Amino acid sequence: MPRRPRRTIEPISAEPVYRQLADILREQIETGELPPGTLVPSEATLQQEHGIARDTVRAAIRLLRDEGLVVTTPGKGTFVVRH
């Protein structure tokens, strides 16, 4: 059974799903729940936890990457670099 995230994503919303996920992750980074150096849950994990498509997860991660909050390494994962 996939666990449920604390905050859920609303499929029907003015806010695109990938932005909702980016918001959730960004807050976890900013609050220190995901401090610099930690590994962001894998795409597969986020996909399952939130019940969304991988493409959508990747769009959210790309947003955070563009913001400089995380860096991604193939085969390893996505790491928080700053908050």
Next chain:
Amino acid sequence: MPRRPRRTIEPISAEPVYRQLADILREQIETGELPPGTLVPSEATLQQEHGIARDTVRAAIRLLRDEGLVVTTPGKGTFVVRH
């Protein structure tokens, strides 16, 4: 019949298809074949001309957008803004 572009994309290559397309478009922009102000061919056109998927076309366009070479407006298209 979709027309064939001057330069073709190699499906089997070390260079990803979307980067190959970005390179092609970037060169057309830099050489003035697609001068600032002009409309880049639509995703559907590029998709058909090169026989690649829309997602791949979009990845190429996003690259050029991140480089600041083009801007995209929903319902209008992608325009060259500088070379």
Next chain:
DNA sequence: AAATATTTGTACGTATGTATG
């Protein structure tokens, strides 16, 4: 060392929504 599992990267398809002409 080797095989397997995990994780991200790339590439494809399809569908629907929104904005513009």
Next chain:
DNA sequence: GCATACATACGTACAAATATT
């Protein structure tokens, strides 16, 4: 209303890099 064009979101598959057993 219809056609065109981009945005978002779902799905699948395979490759490449890394980690684990």
